[in-house]
Amino acid sequence: MDITRIVGACLIASILIVLVRAQRPEIAVALSIIVGVSVFMYMMSHIAYLVSTVAQLALRARMGNIYLASVLKAVGIAYVAGFAAEVSRDAGEQAIASKIEFAGKVAIMVVALPVMVAILETVMRFLD
């Protein structure tokens, strides 16, 4: 089973991180980054399967391609920004973490803006 493997590896990694953090906190941060990357890499095939299934559903529903692309981009930005923010917060850098989250919010807003404009244009057309 995938999940038992991941949970076991993460438990071992947490114990090792606690062991290392007492002496060398900077290496503990590197370890937690490696754990995050490994888990994502391990789940990547499943994530790709999910994304392709959702894309097929969107195609079948004749949804515009731009909407699905925006959603995927927003999820990707949120994942990367959240990952970096959590690592920084673990390392005790609250300020850096909130800056990363701010940048992620702005980036998602930029991605979502065309969709919002399209909705507003539709509403305007109804009102006219």
Added chain:
Amino acid sequence: MPGIDLIFKITGIGILVAVIHMILEQVGKKDYAFIATLTGTIIVLAMVIQKIGDLFDAVTTVFRLW
């Protein structure tokens, strides 16, 4: 899980660096202890940076971020 070998490797480096740091500080060579810590950190960083690049590549391809 792939990547667990890297976790063990980095933990080993961390413990090794901590021990070297402790020994050098006991002997009284504080500057050498700092250099040992710095070297260990740089080695670990070089390993981690490759992995972070892999992660960003994976995220950009999976979520079509380009």
